[in-house]
Amino acid sequence: MGQETFVAAIDQGTTSSRCIVFNKRGRIVSSAQREHRQIFPRPGWVEHDATEIWANVQDVVQRALDGGGIAVDQLAAIGITNQRETVVLWDRETGEPVSNAIVWQDTRTRDLVRELGAPVGPERFRERTGLPLATYFSGPKFLWMLENIDGLRERAERGDILFGTMDSWLIWNLTGGTDGGRHVTDVTNASRTLLMNLRELDWDGTVLERMRIPRAALPEIVSSSEVYGTATGVLAGVPIAGALGDQHAALFGQTAFSEGDVKSTYGTGSFLLLNTGAEPVQSRHGLLTTVGYQIGDAPAVYALEGSIAVSGALVQWFRDQLGAIENASDIEALAASVADNGDCYVVPAFSGLFAPHWRSDARGVIVGLTGYVTKAHIARAILEASAWQTKEVVDAMAADTRMPLAELRVDGGMTANNLLLQILADALDVRVILPEVTETTCLGAAFAAGLAVGYWSGLDELRETWSQKAAFEPAIDEKRRAHEYRQWKKAVARTLDWVEPEVGVDR
Numbered sequence: 001m002g003q004e005t006f007v008a009a010i011d012q013g014t015t016s017s018r019c020i021v022f023n024k025r026g027r028i029v030s031s032a033q034r035e036h037r038q039i040f041p042r043p044g045w046v047e048h049d050a051t052e053i054w055a056n057v058q059d060v061v062q063r064a065l066d067g068g069g070i071a072v073d074q075l076a077a078i079g080i081t082n083q084r085e086t087v088v089l090w091d092r093e094t095g096e097p098v099s100n101a102i103v104w105q106d107t108r109t110r111d112l113v114r115e116l117g118a119p120v121g122p123e124r125f126r127e128r129t130g131l132p133l134a135t136y137f138s139g140p141k142f143l144w145m146l147e148n149i150d151g152l153r154e155r156a157e158r159g160d161i162l163f164g165t166m167d168s169w170l171i172w173n174l175t176g177g178t179d180g181g182r183h184v185t186d187v188t189n190a191s192r193t194l195l196m197n198l199r200e201l202d203w204d205g206t207v208l209e210r211m212r213i214p215r216a217a218l219p220e221i222v223s224s225s226e227v228y229g230t231a232t233g234v235l236a237g238v239p240i241a242g243a244l245g246d247q248h249a250a251l252f253g254q255t256a257f258s259e260g261d262v263k264s265t266y267g268t269g270s271f272l273l274l275n276t277g278a279e280p281v282q283s284r285h286g287l288l289t290t291v292g293y294q295i296g297d298a299p300a301v302y303a304l305e306g307s308i309a310v311s312g313a314l315v316q317w318f319r320d321q322l323g324a325i326e327n328a329s330d331i332e333a334l335a336a337s338v339a340d341n342g343d344c345y346v347v348p349a350f351s352g353l354f355a356p357h358w359r360s361d362a363r364g365v366i367v368g369l370t371g372y373v374t375k376a377h378i379a380r381a382i383l384e385a386s387a388w389q390t391k392e393v394v395d396a397m398a399a400d401t402r403m404p405l406a407e408l409r410v411d412g413g414m415t416a417n418n419l420l421l422q423i424l425a426d427a428l429d430v431r432v433i434l435p436e437v438t439e440t441t442c443l444g445a446a447f448a449a450g451l452a453v454g455y456w457s458g459l460d461e462l463r464e465t466w467s468q469k470a471a472f473e474p475a476i477d478e479k480r481r482a483h484e485y486r487q488w489k490k491a492v493a494r495t496l497d498w499v500e501p502e503v504g505v506d507r
């Protein structure tokens, strides 16, 4: 019998990069993780150093292999998954980034986005791209760099500058960088740029022209599962065979392959995706239309997405900025020490509000404060914030599709918190299901890569690897649920119109 083989995935996330190695049963064999710096040069600005990230990725790959005693030639393939929308631009000749990467949470393009929408408004490109004009997406970030970095437009138009989301940056470097690296992006990442035509799955000429984006800088759009090239360096010889934005990878890792399947991931933000099958569904209720995944030459599978900018990041804020807890996981015991929120609500509109509101003028609030409220009530309200934000998105999905949610598969770092999952079941009034493997983001990227090289035979084999770890049933009465949701909506209304447009800065 030959030696056992594996598939690895790299997850380049907002706060850290990790590498996980999976076996044929879709179980974790080894993993390594490393955080990178969050750079906040001004209020509302968030940057990453793409060079640091590339070094961290190589480090976690090496450590995951060493930790599991796995030789590079035991890897059948490697898949990539990544924080989406974050933009890195680099020089084709030197391989050096031209500046820090602008992160998805960054709101510096607020005025630019308003200008791009005029006179139609934020829905101007929705029909073509599936997305509203918002600071969140990559296209306006690229335009901001073109307009604010000296000489960049000329260099980009000459073809000397390469644009990418993190998948492109990593694949280019992994396949040799300045020595023949491939400049590609997977279709799910491309669907987050505001530059791709959703039906044609190619860059949209009209949008590029209106957004003043030079096509010469853009990568080739490829499917989520095919061999993009062979790795050099730490992964020398391994086929790079899958790439998906992290939320699309989580959908795939949850084996949500059927129309109507839904997953919700709770990390820094939370992102709920509904598989809508072969047709893109245009949202009229503040959701995004996006590519779910595309396997090789097969037609793309589309999804509706509800993006919530802040969920776990609120727990981090409670820990780091208020010093109220020592570890993120401490919030569970603190919140469980009280029976309810003491009528206090926290709305974490740190980067404005994303789905379904899309209000960049909103900022966070804590409301309902009385002398009775303790930090335990606030801890509970913080967990509830993730649940009510999910409920808003679920309601928007039901309105768009007329399909009520049957059950919710969850994953992500926050799902280690059982109280959160119970609060979620209570708020949504549906069963919440936690899978055995909660690292579904990496798992989905590994699945995509493994499929491309024949490590797994097809979707049915992948489905068989999925198993349930726990389920949470709704346990509060309708009256209480309705009352709390009403209070939540009042709290949301109080976040709006906070940033003064005439000041013109994001504070």
Ligand SMILES: Nc1ncnc2c1ncn2[C@@H]1O[C@H](COP(=O)(O)OP(=O)(O)O)[C@@H](O)[C@H]1O
Pocket: 013, 014, 015, 016, 266, 267, 268, 269, 311, 312, 313, 314, 315, 316, 328, 329, 330, 331, 332, 412, 413, 414, 415, 416, 417
């Ligand atoms: N037990 C917990 N309870 C609540 N939040 C948690 C818990 N453990 C981690 N988190 C939060 O989850 C996030 C980390 O999840 P992860 O999936 O690793 O995020 P990402 O992939 O976005 O970097 C952090 O924001 C952290 O505050």
Ligand SMILES: O=P(O)(O)OC[C@H](O)CO
Pocket: 012, 013, 014, 015, 082, 083, 084, 085, 104, 245, 246, 247, 267, 268, 269
């Ligand atoms: O890296 P995460 O898990 O915070 O995910 C970020 C999302 O992809 C942003 O759209």
